Amino acid sequence: MSSNFTTFIFFYFAIITSTVGYGSFVANIANLKNTHYNKGYLGLFGVFFLIFYSYISHFFISHNYTNNLIVLTLGLIFFIYFFEKKNKKEYILLYLFFLILFIGFVIFKTHDDFPYYHFPYTYYLTQNNLLIGVGNFNHGFRTPSSIFYLNSLFYLPIVKYYFFHIGAIMIMGFSSLVLLNYIYKKIKKKNTDIIFFLSLMSFVFINIFFYRIGEHGTDRSAQILIFLLIIELIILINMNSQFRENSTIFFVLLTLVISLKSYYILYLILLFPIFYYFVKNKKFFYFNDFFKNPFFYLSTLIFIFILLINFFNSGCLIYPLKITCFENFSWSIPLQEVSRMNDWYEQWSKGGAGPTFRVDNPEAYIQKFNWVDNWINVYFFNKVSDFIYGIIFLSVVVFITFYSKDNKAMYHHKGIVLIYFMLVLIFIEWFYNHPALRYGGYPLIALLLFLPIAWYLSKKYYLNFNIKIRAYFLIFLTLSVFVGRNFNRLHNEEQQYKYKPLKKINYLVSNNYFSIQNNFEDIIKINNGCINQLDYCDKHKDLNMKKKYSYIIFFRK
Secondary structure, eight states: OOHHHHHHHHHHHHHHHHHHHHHHHHHHHTTOTGGGGOHHHHHHHHHHHHHHHHHHHHTTOOOOHHHHHHHHHHHHHHHHHTOOGGGHHHHHHHHHHHHHHHHHHOOSSOOTTIIIIIHHHHHHHHHOSOOBTGGGTOGGGGSOOHHHHHHHTTOBTTTBTTTTTHHHHHHHHHHHHHHHHHHHHHHHTTOOOHHHHHHHHHHHHHHHHTOOGGGTTTTHHHHHHHHHHHHHHHHHHHOSSOHHHHHHHHHHHHHHHHHHOGGGGGGGGGHHHHHHHHHHTTOTHHHHHHHHOHHHHHHHHHHHHHHHHHHHHHSBSSTTOGGGBOTTSTTOOOHHHHHHHHHHHHHHHTTSEETTEEOSSHHHHTSTTTTHHHHIIIIIIIIIHHHHHHHHHHHHHHHHHHOOSOBOOOOOOTTHHHHHHHHHHHHHHHHHHOOOGGGTHHHHHHHHHHHHHHHHHTTBOOTTOOHHHHHHHHHHHHHHHHHHHHHHHHHHHHHHHOOOTTTOOOOOOOGGGGHHHHHHHHHHHHHTTTTTTSSSBOOSSSEEEEEETTEEEEEEO
């Protein structure tokens, strides 16, 4: 085994450990006692903290080797300081699970958008502090994701930029650990309620349907967290204690989902069921606790930073939503171009464009339901239909595995119908405006099927029924499928690309990955002689540059 492979594994576990260390720090500062028993949530709290730091620091410094080594080391120190000997089993499970996931982390072929803007934007964060107007260089730079900011903190010596996809594996891994924790706790308490079945079905779905980390991009990480968000929403509505801790978890998950993709801001609608049950149950004091929670303000602050970054990149608070754009700033994207790009995204998601075709008259095509027939032909069959068949098969397997003819006295979970109605509303918006699975369709379709099945199964009586063995068998089978499919993927990559990870584990990075950063540096170098004497420099053929309050601003001629 080469030193390259060994080094890769060392940094892989060091980063995971450091992230959990930050989560432990946050949990202790916020006095979240129960979170310590769920290492998955410690990991997600660590991700939340690192994203928060990354956004703030981007305004002042680059995420270079020095900064990132300090961040990594500090997280490891936190992990050691807050290490709890009594929870050794949870730590062992943490490392064993991420060891299994490591086979998914090893990739050669990255996401299609990785060379286009995922890698370039993340690399930009490692080389520069805030540059204003970078959206003029690349369409993708107008819609940055928080996962880029997270990944930029793992630009480290030796491994360099070959960990720019670790954010996806951490979100997937930590989320799966949360679900495993819920499954284990419910089995231990012999309480096979809707949370048990929803957690089990979500775990199976995530690790079988999203097994290819190279396909996650910026979309699937958010969609994984949506499963957790719905589970936590049910828990929050039905809780009788620990309101502060449950509401904190909800804030963290909702913030992460929206920060990963700004169009998930629609999921703020899920606050409605919470407020509805506050009023219905006359628990008005919860409003006070809800808005006094420090994480409410931390989440709000992250939203503000996201909007600021979007604004400084493109002149829009949420690109390409025209109503949020300001055209009168020098670096702003022209409103006509914003509208054109919004129509293009809609046209593409409605099956009106692809690598080899474009529909005639796209303006008329995207209106109302003109697009449905063509969308069914070019996208529903076989992309969506295959996915639905897979979801139905998964549901049937779970249903058959746990079905019983007897009924039991069931703890009644409030809010299921209302939550289901909220999901239907989000589904309608998704279908009407951007009906592509990658734009949120995966969890919506799955949850609309999982929720009623989980609710029905939770009513069944399990006398002389070894549910523990059946649940653990499904988990084992899921992980076996995950490992098997990734072994098959690696075999195909070895055949097609001659990829041999034991000799050289890195994914392919070519010179064009650095082209945008090179453009930044070229323009700055060309204008370096005049920028301190003039309001702006005019020495580049496409873009001008000026400096204000020590910040460089790029704008079009």
